[in-house]
Amino acid sequence: MHSWTFRLNALFTFTVTVLAFLSALNALSVAFYKPVPVATIENVKLNRLPGSGPKRPNAEARVMFDMSADLRSLFTWNTKLVFLYVTAEYSTELNRLNQVVIWDYVIENVKDAQLTVGKSQTLLLPRHHNEYPLVDQGRGIRSSADNVTLYLNWCTMPVVGFISRQREGKTEFKFPETWEKLAAASK
Amino acid sequence: MNVMSETFQALRTMRKRQLAHQVINLGLIITSALMIWKFLMVVTHSESPVVVVLSGSMEPAFQRGDILFLWLGSAPFRIGEIVVFKIEGRDIPIVHRVIKVHEKHDGTTDVLTKGDNNDVDDRGLYAPDQRWLNKKHIIGRAVGYLPYVGMVTIIMNDYPYLKYALIGLLGIFVLTSRE
Known part of the structure; x- marks a missing residue:
C-alpha cells in the first residue's frame, strides 16, 4: 500500500x-478591492495631418495631449502589470461607435505608476510604449459634427486571477472640417 | 521493474467484478472531464473556454505557457479587450488585444487587433485581403489568468511519446488502485 x-x-x-x-x-x-486612481487628460492638439488629402480612403491625424495619472493604488500583491492606453472615441455616419487606440504604455512596477506626459514635462518612456496615428474607417471623422472624446483607460493584469479594465479622465475636442488650413497653421 | 510486476500481479489477482469496477472508474474519470469541458463551453459561449498562450507576442502580460480562461458572452466588443480569434486557413488561434473598434449602426462590428509586444497591427496575420475581424472570427475574450500551468500541454505536444506514456501510466494507476 x-x-x-x-x-x-x-x-x-x-x-x-x-x-x-x-x-x-x-x-x-x-x-x-476598490482602487482610487487619479487620471486626467487635457490640452488635445492636432499635430500633422498626413492623411488629409481627399484621395486617401481613410482620414488620418496625429493627436497630441497632456496627461497625468497616479495609478499606484492599482498595484496590489496580485497585480502583475497595468496596460495603460488612450483611446479616441466618436461616432460617424458610417459607424455608431468608433474606438481607436492612439497611445499605450506598460507599467510593470508601482514605482513607475505616477506619470505625466505632455509638453511641460517630457517623460522618457523607454520600453513598451507606442504611439499610433488616429486613422478613421472612411472619412467620416472629418464631416461628422460630433466631438471626439479622448479617454484614459487601463487594463490590470493579475499575477493569477481576473483581468479587469477601467477608464477615467476624458476630454473632448472637435475635428475641424478643413484640415488643410489647420495643417498649415500647426507647422 | 519491481513496479511493473507488482502492477501485473495486481491486475491478475483481481476478480472479474473488481476489474470491471476499475474499468468503469476509468471511464467515469474520462467522461466527467469531457462533461466539465462541454459544460464550460455552454456557460462561456466559447468553443474553447481555456487556451494556452503559445507565443510571446503579448509579453510582458502573457508568456508562453500561461493559461487564459475565456468568456465570449454576447456583449459588444470594446477597445482594450484581449480576444482570442481564429483566421481561416490557420489552425492555431491567436491571443491579441483589440486596438480599434468600428461598430456599425446595425450592430455588426469591425475590430482590429495587435499583440502588445508587436510593432505592427495584425493585418499581416489575417487572411489575404482581410482588413478586419468580425464576431465570427472571435472565439472568446480573456477574463482569467493562470501562469505557467500550460507549459505541461506545450511539453506534451512537443514530445508526443511523453503524452502517451503519461496517459498510459495514469490509466494503469487508476486500474490498479484499490480503495
Missing part, C-alpha cells in the same frame, strides 16, 4: 491542491 508511487502521487496531489487553493484565495482577496 505504501509503495513509493503511492507516496509520490499523494505528495503531488497535495501540492497541486494547496497551490490551487492559495491561488484562488489570492484572486479572491482583491476581488472586492
Whole structure:
C-alpha cells in the first residue's frame, strides 16, 4: 500500500491542491478591492495631418495631449502589470461607435505608476510604449459634427486571477472640417 | 521493474467484478472531464473556454505557457479587450488585444487587433485581403489568468511519446488502485 508511487502521487496531489487553493484565495482577496486612481487628460492638439488629402480612403491625424495619472493604488500583491492606453472615441455616419487606440504604455512596477506626459514635462518612456496615428474607417471623422472624446483607460493584469479594465479622465475636442488650413497653421 | 510486476500481479489477482469496477472508474474519470469541458463551453459561449498562450507576442502580460480562461458572452466588443480569434486557413488561434473598434449602426462590428509586444497591427496575420475581424472570427475574450500551468500541454505536444506514456501510466494507476 505504501509503495513509493503511492507516496509520490499523494505528495503531488497535495501540492497541486494547496497551490490551487492559495491561488484562488489570492484572486479572491482583491476581488472586492476598490482602487482610487487619479487620471486626467487635457490640452488635445492636432499635430500633422498626413492623411488629409481627399484621395486617401481613410482620414488620418496625429493627436497630441497632456496627461497625468497616479495609478499606484492599482498595484496590489496580485497585480502583475497595468496596460495603460488612450483611446479616441466618436461616432460617424458610417459607424455608431468608433474606438481607436492612439497611445499605450506598460507599467510593470508601482514605482513607475505616477506619470505625466505632455509638453511641460517630457517623460522618457523607454520600453513598451507606442504611439499610433488616429486613422478613421472612411472619412467620416472629418464631416461628422460630433466631438471626439479622448479617454484614459487601463487594463490590470493579475499575477493569477481576473483581468479587469477601467477608464477615467476624458476630454473632448472637435475635428475641424478643413484640415488643410489647420495643417498649415500647426507647422 | 519491481513496479511493473507488482502492477501485473495486481491486475491478475483481481476478480472479474473488481476489474470491471476499475474499468468503469476509468471511464467515469474520462467522461466527467469531457462533461466539465462541454459544460464550460455552454456557460462561456466559447468553443474553447481555456487556451494556452503559445507565443510571446503579448509579453510582458502573457508568456508562453500561461493559461487564459475565456468568456465570449454576447456583449459588444470594446477597445482594450484581449480576444482570442481564429483566421481561416490557420489552425492555431491567436491571443491579441483589440486596438480599434468600428461598430456599425446595425450592430455588426469591425475590430482590429495587435499583440502588445508587436510593432505592427495584425493585418499581416489575417487572411489575404482581410482588413478586419468580425464576431465570427472571435472565439472568446480573456477574463482569467493562470501562469505557467500550460507549459505541461506545450511539453506534451512537443514530445508526443511523453503524452502517451503519461496517459498510459495514469490509466494503469487508476486500474490498479484499490480503495
